[in-house]
Amino acid sequence: MCASHRAVRGLIAEMSGAGDHTITDMEAGLEHMKRGTARNVETMLIVAEPYYRSLEAASRTFSLANELKIPHVRVVANKVRGDADRAAIETYCGQHVMPIIGEVPFDETFVAAEQAAQAPADFAKGSPGLRAIERVADRVMALHARTAS
């Protein structure tokens, strides 16, 4: 790993400690993570799609996150198109003992938002996808309410 890449990761770790609430969009994969890089992460959301390779990748990430002793590691099932997708994710996560914090449906409104170069939070108000992410937010806040002093 090149020095500047390592520095960028150090910066991310350091800045995750700034302010009360931070959300970090991390690089794909966790293989690079070390204890130091993860020290300011309380909740890790692993976004997984309902197909086998995505779930396998999520499972690897889940193991690494646990090795890093991140307090809350949860799967967000994304782009769920129906009962078969939901069953695929729930079966896989059940077998691998990975807790799912929410399921976000595949939502055409999100695709349209991207085409319009707008945020789903502005463009897709009231859509099933946005409502699902609001429920994820509720649950993440509940996790932290339980662990806060």
Add this chain to the structure above:
Amino acid sequence: MKIAVVGKGGSGKTTLAGTLARVLAQRQQRVLAIDGDPNPNLALTLGMSRADADSIRYIPASLVESVTAPAGSPTLRMTMERDRVLSEYASQAPDGIQLIAMGKPADGTAGSG
């Protein structure tokens, strides 16, 4: 709370991170969003305009230096205080969100989705 969002490319990771940040910020939480992806794209899903996204100042890797203690392995240390990093590099996104970005814009593909 300190949340990290991870996932394979194309999983919708950035869309989830940006939208979740907006939802939390709308609930009166002061949110700092950090774009740590080498192909930074968080600004648009937070609701910033393309023009604002294009004017983001990326935090340079040079703000971190490697320090080696006499008997230890090297550790990384920031050369600028966090508050000053925020005041110099943070961009304003909707709902009072602050955004900082570490990634280097990828050639040709930045902002493509």
